[in-house]
Amino acid sequence: MKSRLVRTLLAGLACLCAFLAPVRGESVLVLDWNILTYNNPGSPEYEALVRIVQALNPKVILFQEANNASGRAAFMATFSTQYPYSFLGAPYSENPRNQILSAYPITLNGQIFTADPWGGSFERPTIWADLDVLPARPGPELRVYSAHYKSGTDSRDNTLRLNQATDDANHITAFLTANPEGRVYYAGDLNCEVGSAPITTLLQAQTTLTRQVMLDPNNGSPMTRWPSGRTIDHAFYSATLAGKLLNPFIFHTNTFPPGTVPPPALANDSHTASDHLALLVTIDIYSLPADLNQDGDVDDLDYESFASCMTAPGVTATGGCVKADLDYDTDVDQADFGLLQRCFSGRNIPADPACAQ
Ligand SMILES: [Ca+2]
Ligand SMILES: [Ca+2]
Ligand SMILES: [Ca+2]
The missing domain is CATH 1.10.1330 (Type 1 dockerin domain)
Structure with missing residues (x-):
């Protein structure tokens, strides 16, 4: 009896130790992509999108233009085990919107509505979510933003883009002021290039943001939009993530050498699925307590x-x-x-x- 009691106590202690052992880290692969639309389930565009997500297997997805309700529902059902947590931004009708899909619990989320010079708020807010990457450690470990700035070149478009960048920069600054150790990853289709006013606004000192250079590893190109070849999709990280972004790259199935496209993706899938290319990065969530x-x-x-x-x-x-x-x-x-x-x-x-x- 005694030895059984001792064994039980020891087993209990072992469990306690396992429970108390600090969780040290997680490598979080994040995909950011303007998918143009989910398209209808079964269409070549939708199937190419599904194959690419299966091939890359990210832990977190930041989508822009995540419209088409039937395609969206089919995609979320297909990946319900992989991404049990999701947040869909406004508008809730079938206009382009942002979405965050996550393997990790979303502890808090929100939308940033920007003033429209034509009156009211611009319909498509930047959205954000706090992710509990390490559930054993108190609180969320990563905040992600999915942004899609206004396209176009007229006065309203330019004003809206700058307003969006200003509001988002202020949002990030406020978050980091209240949470100096918060980690921010901000990405999306910003419809503007490096050196433009919205990008400069995001990079102002108080946001602590740095732009992550993204290149296609197969040809060295920074192009994110085709066929125009422009670089208008961008990713940024807070100073608290300095040195923690590993292996950033642009994924483009068409540039892989023959026979090397990661399965089940096919050679032309990037162009079949969307008119933008996906940005990928692994974020090292360091957690030595x-x-x-x-x-x-x-x-x-x-x-x-x-x-x-x-x-x-x-x-x-x-x-x-x-x-x-x-x-x-x-x-x-x-x-x-x-x-x-x-x-x-x-x-x-x-x-x-x-x-x-
Ligand atoms: Ca303690
Ligand atoms: Ca946690
Ligand atoms: Ca230290």
């Missing part, structure tokens, strides 16, 4: 943040101190300090990802 400021090391700065939060066992941490609860048992106590000590690497020295094991 002891690295409180998430800059890669565990140093005196992390210790200072931690020390100001340390209390006693069983005292629930609140506000900015939740991040100092390194073993996720709600308090900031000696056990958390032990984890910090084990992970301490020193300034600018990458912490050992296995330190907390």
Whole structure:
């Protein structure tokens, strides 16, 4: 009886340890693409879209022009296991709109409506969603935006594009001011090129955004729109994601050497599916809990943040101190300090990802 009791207790402890072991990270493949329309289920355009998503298998999708209700419903049903979470932006009638599909829970989402110089709000807002990439760690780890700026060249179009960029830049700035460690990935069809006023507005210092250069790895081209060859689809990341975007590229089935297109995609699928090309990037969601400021090391700065939060066992941490609860048992106590000590690497020295094991 005794040995069975001991075995049960040990098994229980093992479970507890597994539960408390900090989650360290996830590589999040994000696809951004203006798909023109889902098209009707069964059409060549729709089937090419499905094959490309199957070939790339992203964790998060940012779509623009996600219209055609029947195609959209068929797509979401086909990928319901892969993307159990989704958010469809306005308008809800069949006009081009933005959509976010996610393998991770969406904890919060919203739409940014922009003033239309013709009166009212522009019908097609930028949309955003907070993603809980690491469910074992409190709070969401990534915020994504899907944007589609007004096309055209008349005065209203130019004003609207700049208004959209200004509103989105302000939205990102407000988010990062309230959440200095928030991670932002912003992408979409901005209908303007590098150097234009909307792009410059997004890149103003307070957004902390950097534009991610995207190239087709098979020919080095930055083109995202065909047949015009313009580069009007863009991706940006916040300073908190500096160094965390891996392998950015433009996906273009037509430029792969013969026989090398990732299956089940076919050679001409990019052009069959849409008049834009897809942007892909892997975002490294770094999650070593002891690295409180998430800059890669565990140093005196992390210790200072931690020390100001340390209390006693069983005292629930609140506000900015939740991040100092390194073993996720709600308090900031000696056990958390032990984890910090084990992970301490020193300034600018990458912490050992296995330190907390
Ligand atoms: Ca989380
Ligand atoms: Ca650090
Ligand atoms: Ca704790």
